[in-house]
Amino acid sequence: MGRMRGELYRDQQSSVSPSWLINGRSRYAIRTITQLDYHSIRMPKAPARLMLLVGAVLSVASLRFIVIGAQPAVIPFIMLAGSLILVTGSACALRLARSQFRVDVTLQDGVRISLMRTRQAQADNLLEALSDAVDCQQSSVGELPSVSSPTSLSSHPLRQSVAQPDEAPFGAAPIDEAPIDEAPTGAAQSSLRTPARNISPVIATEPQRLRDRVVRLSGLLATLRRRGRPADSA
Numbered sequence: 296m297g298r299m300r301g302e303l304y305r306d307q308q309s310s311v312s313p314s315w316l317i318n319g320r321s322r323y324a325i326r327t328i329t330q331l332d333y334h335s336i337r338m339p340k341a342p343a344r345l346m347l348l349v350g351a352v353l354s355v356a357s358l359r360f361i362v363i364g365a366q367p368a369v370i371p372f373i374m375l376a377g378s379l380i381l382v383t384g385s386a387c388a389l390r391l392a393r394s395q396f397r398v399d400v401t402l403q404d405g406v407r408i409s410l411m412r413t414r415q416a417q418a419d420n421l422l423e424a425l426s427d428a429v430d431c432q433q434s435s436v437g438e439l440p441s442v443s444s445p446t447s448l449s450s451h452p453l454r455q456s457v458a459q460p461d462e463a464p465f466g467a468a469p470i471d472e473a474p475i476d477e478a479p480t481g482a483a484q485s486s487l488r489t490p491a492r493n494i495s496p497v498i499a500t501e502p503q504r505l506r507d508r509v510v511r512l513s514g515l516l517a518t519l520r521r522r523g524r525p526a527d528s529a
Contacts, residue, residue, distance in 0.1 A: 304424030306417060309410055311424040313431045316400065318408060323400070325428045330401035333422050335415075336394060343388035350381030398422050 304311040309318045316323040353374055360371035396418030400408040412418040 303427055304421055306421075309421065311421065311428055313428050316408075316425065316428070318410065323402065323408065325425075326432045327402045327404075328400055328425070328429055329403055330399075331422060331425055331429070332399035332401070333418070334397040334399065336397060338392040338394060340389055340392050343385050343392060346381055347385035347389065350378045350385055353378030354382060398425070400425065 302310055302312050309316070311317075312325075314325055316325060316328070357371045357374035357378055361368075361375065365371055393413055394415070396412045396415050398410040398412070398418055398421050400410065402408070410418075410421060412421065
């Protein structure tokens with residue numbers, strides 16, 4: 296873990312740390328890397344070697360013609376100059392035709408960064424450093440609880456409170472709820488019928504009492520009228 300805190304790789308062109316990839320003046324976050332590709336580009340050397348061989352043969356032939364004094368004398372010198380040019384060009388081509396090694400870094404937005412190296416050791420070390428940095432980022436993210444994981448959600452206190460809404464609040468007595476569609480039986484049915492039997496006589500006698508009072512009041516009014524008529528006639 297001590298290695299992960301500092302730089303993992305550095306050369307004249309790039310440097311890699313657990314959080315950043317620096318290439319020249321550009322910086323890229325390691326967490327945005329989605330893919331790493333390694334390519335080895337081998338330059339063809341067979342044509343250069345063939346031309347070098349042809350130039351060497353022409354040089355030897357031109358020198359022989361010069362030694363024996365072939366006529367016209369200018370032709371061997373022209374052949375020698377041409378062969379020397381051919382040999383020099385072939386040697387330079389062989390020297391410059393080195394294998395190249397490329398590390399392609401693909402980011403989340405699809406941008407691809409090509410890191411070219413002429414030495415295989417540099418390319419291998421660069422690829423290893425990038426892989427270690429990506430692994431470091433993934434391991435640090437993996438330590439956090441995954442939101443999409445059902446296990447982590449069920450173990451979270453907030454998730455438990457949401458997942459169990461039927462629990463009574465702290466300090467409150469639990470409430471027993473009977474199913475709505477459960478019909479009362481036995482003593483419950485008798486207890487429900489008893490108030491109906493006690494109330495039904497009262498409800499039945501109330502209209503009769505009202506009628507009796509109305510009859511009494513009407514009789515009293517009639518008596519008062521009869522008593523009041525003689526007084527009016529007198």
